[in-house]
Amino acid sequence: MTTDTPGAGPAPTAVPPRVLTVAGSDSGGGAGIQADLKAMLALGTHGMSVLTAVTAQNSLGVQGAWELPLEAIRAQFRSVVDDIGVQAVKTGMLASPAIVETVASLLADLNAPVIVDPVGVSKHGDALLAADALDAVRTKLLPVATVATPNLDEVAQLTGVRVTTEADMPSAAAAILEFGPRWALVKGGHLRGDAVDLLTDGAEEHWLRSPRHDNRHTHGTGCTLASAIAAHLAHGMPVPEAVAAAKEYVTGAIEAGFPLGAGIGPVDHAWRWR
Numbered sequence: 001m002t003t004d005t006p007g008a009g010p011a012p013t014a015v016p017p018r019v020l021t022v023a024g025s026d027s028g029g030g031a032g033i034q035a036d037l038k039a040m041l042a043l044g045t046h047g048m049s050v051l052t053a054v055t056a057q058n059s060l061g062v063q064g065a066w067e068l069p070l071e072a073i074r075a076q077f078r079s080v081v082d083d084i085g086v087q088a089v090k091t092g093m094l095a096s097p098a099i100v101e102t103v104a105s106l107l108a109d110l111n112a113p114v115i116v117d118p119v120g121v122s123k124h125g126d127a128l129l130a131a132d133a134l135d136a137v138r139t140k141l142l143p144v145a146t147v148a149t150p151n152l153d154e155v156a157q158l159t160g161v162r163v164t165t166e167a168d169m170p171s172a173a174a175a176i177l178e179f180g181p182r183w184a185l186v187k188g189g190h191l192r193g194d195a196v197d198l199l200t201d202g203a204e205e206h207w208l209r210s211p212r213h214d215n216r217h218t219h220g221t222g223c224t225l226a227s228a229i230a231a232h233l234a235h236g237m238p239v240p241e242a243v244a245a246a247k248e249y250v251t252g253a254i255e256a257g258f259p260l261g262a263g264i265g266p267v268d269h270a271w272r273w274r
């Protein structure tokens with residue numbers, strides 16, 4: 001090893017911010033932890049994972065799902081947090097009431113922003129969260145969230161508020177904020193017209209609007225957006241800026257989504273590198 005200055009050591013190696021996903025595996029690589037880790041890498045962070053469940057999944061849907069033992073979930077979390085440390089966390093598929101409660105209690109003691117994507121069903125309509133877990137999401141998980149990112153189906157499941165136009169989004173966000181997250185990001189991806197999301201903390205309102213890309217290959221949009229928010233927060237951005245930057249990233253990834261298999265292909269996490 002050589003150094004320019006006698007007596008000086010080698011230049012310190014730059015360490016990227018560390019971001020943790022607590023989520024399920026998508027064997028097809030389009031959503032779940034695979035999407036999360038790709039988004040985290042693309043946005044200049046070191047991604048790490050706590051696996052909650054394994055799905056057999058592809059472009060056609062979910063063919064099977066298996067939960068991990070609570071002990072394995074706790075052990076993965078402690079391994080990562082106690083040694084490596086995290087600057088932001090994102091949660092995704094949590095499958096059961098017991099997993100939701102376990103993850104919420106682990107996150108309650110963590111000094112880092114938490115993005116909760118309250119994943120309910122996949123794009124193909126496959127359940128990724130048991131119906132009897134909704135109450136634990138409302139009362140245990142959402143209170144520890146810095147940002148909660150429900151889509152319109154998840155808003156309806158959690159709050160009973162049905163959003164059919166942009167005008168309904170503020171009341172939906174207010175109903176999510178009642179459960180205790182610092183910010184609510186209501187995603188309007190399932191409406192017609194522009195893809196419009198509303199971010200609010202009850203005081204500020206930020207409308208995020210992008211053109212709707214007429215591309216059927218949109219598997220993994222929600223996972224990618226939530227992971228991108230976590231990555232930008234880990235870089236030190238304030239919440240509104242982190243969400244705006246994440247929206248720009250997911251919009252590019254949706255535009256570049258590509259066909260794989262016979263069904264809905266994934267968004268392209270590497271679109272900025274191509």
Ligand SMILES: Nc1ncnc2c1ncn2[C@@H]1O[C@H](COP(=O)(O)OP(=O)(O)O)[C@@H](O)[C@H]1O
Pocket residue numbers: 150151152187188189190195196197210211212213214215218220221222223225247250251254
């Ligand atoms: N066809 C599309 N074109 C552009 N943006 C989209 C499109 N579909 C969804 N989005 C955006 O992708 C993000 C994820 O939203 P959504 O698809 O509603 O989440 P989920 O995957 O949880 O159902 C949001 O920012 C939404 O506005």
Ligand SMILES: Cc1ncc(COP(=O)(O)OP(=O)(O)O)c(N)n1
Pocket residue numbers: 023024025026031032033055057092093119121122123124128218219220221222223224
């Ligand atoms: C393992 C796993 N986790 C989450 C999802 C849902 O991902 P999402 O980003 O909402 O994308 P779609 O499934 O809606 O395309 C998943 N499918 N699998």
